[in-house]
Amino acid sequence: MEKNIHAHLEKHPFLAETALLHMTVAARVKEVVKPLDWELTIAEAKTMQTPLLQQKKWQQPAVEAAALALPIVLETLGDIEYPSRLVEAVAAFRTWGHKADKDTREAFFVQLLQGGGNLPELNPALLGILGWQILEALVPAKLKEHEFWQAASWRKNSCPICGRHPVLAHLRKEKEGRARFLTCDGCHTEWPFARVGCAYCGNEDLTQMHILEPEGLPAMRIDVCDACKSYIKTYNEEGQEDVYLTDWATLHLDMLGEEAGFTKKGSILLENS
Ligand SMILES: [Zn+2]
Ligand SMILES: [Zn+2]
Structure with missing residues (x-):
């Protein structure tokens, strides 16, 4: 780490x-x-x-x-x-x-x-x-792991431990393609969520969803939703979860989302620090 x-x-x-x-x-x-x-x-x-x-x-x-x-x-x-x-x-x-x-x-x-x-x-x-x-x-480490919540079938858009909304998502490679998980920046629990659609408003209309790609950082992307004007930072590799699934370490990506006119949801970090 x-x-x-x-x-x-x-x-x-x-x-x-x-x-x-x-x-x-x-x-x-x-x-x-x-x-x-x-x-x-x-x-x-x-x-x-x-x-x-x-x-x-x-x-x-x-x-x-x-x-x-x-x-x-x-x-x-x-x-x-x-x-x-x-x-x-x-x-x-x-x-x-x-x-x-x-x-x-x-x-x-x-x-x-x-x-x-x-x-x-x-x-x-x-x-x-x-x-x-x-x-x-x-919170015991075992209960923060995505495997536990995968097995427990928790698929809501709020953290199963503390209830906060996510600020980050993680696309993991699985046997059949990729699966999406959400991360809580309060207790750092990771849980499964629908692969497609907005993690905040539930919009599944793909014409109203798009991706911003930060220059020179292929490990990250920003998924934005035109329906509720929100964005979520998404890590699409594996091995550096400690950096890329941490809100403060990815604050520079928030600028990209905010400059494009989208709002950060699920975290207190940006407005207060
Ligand atoms: Zn939490
Ligand atoms: Zn939305």
Whole structure:
């Protein structure tokens, strides 16, 4: 993983600040937060209608664990060399983390899972990055794999774990041609979805779908939908999922989609960072 990302950053130095923040925070979070002991069988997953973290039974223990981890994670974030524009934001967040009681911290994670999670006077991008990285670290690796959700037949346009809409898609080579999977940028779960059509509005009229191809980057393309004016970044190779299925590492592709007049859906990253 590290090697791919570093080669990518050498080619795209403008991503360096974002990378520092995401990668350093992620490394600290992983030291502190271990995956929950979730036992979900494929048979159980097959009967699921609602994403796991949107069900009280799974949400409550996850939110409790996240709220416990938050102050410990914040404690470890003091010595990172942040971009100057973020120094105060990080300090404010750490102060909040020390003061907030358990209920307040739990309420923050519940709101985050409801698509909110903004706190007055705290930097929303930072809250989102840290909050979601903690939630992501709580999800067992097996439940993030596309094979699991393929077997469980989850084919909705929202993440089976947390319920977020995707920002990225992945075309994988399979025995009979290619299959499409969607990726969640909140918990980084990958799940199967219809090969053709818009992942947001369900439009299947191919005359209203087209592809933008970024110059010099054959591994990626942007699928756009004229019906709902959205786009989704699509990785069409294999081996560098860590780079090309990560929203922040592919932010330069968003410019292409936005310049062509399309809107990004399913992520908080672009508007806040
Ligand atoms: Zn998710
Ligand atoms: Zn659409």
